[in-house]
Amino acid sequence: MQKALAAAGVASRRACAELIKQGRVAVNHQVVTEPGQLIDPTHDVVTVDGERIALENAQPFLYLMLNKPVGVVSTVQDPRGRPTVLDVVGPLPARVYPVGRLDINSSGLLLLTNDGDLAYKLTHPRFEIPKTYRVVAKGFVGPQAARSLAEGVVLEDGLTAPAEVRFVDYDKGTQSTILDITIREGRNRQVRRMMEAVGHPVRQLTRIGFGNLRLKGLAPGTWRKLRPDELAALRTLIEQQQKLLLTHKQRPL
Numbered sequence: 265m266q267k268a269l270a271a272a273g274v275a276s277r278r279a280c281a282e283l284i285k286q287g288r289v290a291v292n293h294q295v296v297t298e299p300g301q302l303i304d305p306t307h308d309v310v311t312v313d314g315e316r317i318a319l320e321n322a323q324p325f326l327y328l329m330l331n332k333p334v335g336v337v338s339t340v341q342d343p344r345g346r347p348t349v350l351d352v353v354g355p356l357p358a359r360v361y362p363v364g365r366l367d368i369n370s371s372g373l374l375l376l377t378n379d380g381d382l383a384y385k386l387t388h389p390r391f392e393i394p395k396t397y398r399v400v401a402k403g404f405v406g407p408q409a410a411r412s413l414a415e416g417v418v419l420e421d422g423l424t425a426p427a428e429v430r431f432v433d434y435d436k437g438t439q440s441t442i443l444d445i446t447i448r449e450g451r452n453r454q455v456r457r458m459m460e461a462v463g464h465p466v467r468q469l470t471r472i473g474f475g476n477l478r479l480k481g482l483a484p485g486t487w488r489k490l491r492p493d494e495l496a497a498l499r500t501l502i503e504q505q506q507k508l509l510l511t512h513k514q515r516p517l
Contacts, residue, residue: 265291265301265310268319270380274312276361277380288313326358327495328376330487331479338365338374349376353487363387363474364395367453372397372471373479376487386475386498391505392448394428396473397455401464404434405441409462413445417461424458425449440467475501 266280269289274280281299283289289296290311291303303310305319332338336347340361349362353376363375363383377383386393410431416423428446435442441464445455456466472479476497482488490498 265289265296265303266299267381268303268305269310269312269317270378271325272317272319273359273378274317277384279361280380283312290314324358325379326356326360326377327379327382327490328353328360328487329477329479329482329490329494330374330376331482331484332366332371332374333484334369334371337368338362349374352485364450366471367456370469370471371484372469373474373477374471375474375477375490382498382502385502387450389450390509391502393475393501393505394446394448394473395450395471395475396428396444396446398432398468398470398472399443399445399455399459399466400435400468401441401443401459401466403439403441403464405431405443405462405464409464410443412462413458417458419451419454419457419461421451424451424454427458438467444472446473 266277266284269275269280269283270277275283284296284299287295287297291301292309303319308319310317310319330349330353332349332352336349336352339348340350340359342348346368350360353360358378360376360378361383363377364387366372366374375383375386385391410429413427414429416426425448430444432442432444434440445458447454451457455469459466470479477490477494
């Protein structure tokens with residue numbers, strides 16, 4: 265049911281599941297509180313907060329890549345009146361939602377879609393979809409700090425999973441180290457907190473990769489639709505991760 269609601273543009277799949285748990289969704293005038301119920305969009309009457317949802321008029325799926333600028337929040341609306349990613353992309357034929365988040369002071373690759381199922385699989389920690397960040401950090405990040413980042417850093421919410429760390433350059437003028445860091449987790453402000461933990465606070469943070477996608481040829485504040493081959497590559501990556509998960513579950517203890 266949450267998948268049908270997301271396709272109809274009510275909210276993201278995860279948000280629709282929360283609406284159901286909160287008892288705000290009814291099927292044929294009966295309140296439903298358990299996500300996952302099967303429905304027939306052509307016959308069942310589904311309401312959210314008493315308003316009927318036209319499931320048969322589900323919007324077409326859109327898949328967008330945005331180069332989010334600094335100063336823009338990764339939400340569809342902001343109570344503080346700050347510019348959102350929807351303000352940047354402008355009017356669209358269907359309502360889309362960010363896939364994960366970049367904090368307001370970070371920039372770079374952000375996906376937006378109304379395909380709740382794909383968004384869920386790209387952001388759920390168990391699928392371990394890689395995300396790569398170009399980091400400009402204060403000072404010279406030496407071998408010991410780089411090794412700590414790669415092996416895992418102890419944060420207030422636990423040890424981070426191993427990361428991939430690649431040295432890019434050192435700017436003598438600003439005394440900054442430039443690194444590419446790839447993580448497979450999605451903790452809040454994780455890369456910034458990892459760099460602070462090893463004594464090299466972030467001066468600039470840009471996401472340059474998400475799964476198979478790379479941020480190339482897209483100026484800050486501009487966006488484009490994903491190409492069919494890019495979307496296919498994302499789905500293939502998810503399938504591969506699902507197979508790895510199944511393999512790990514089947515391993516004997």
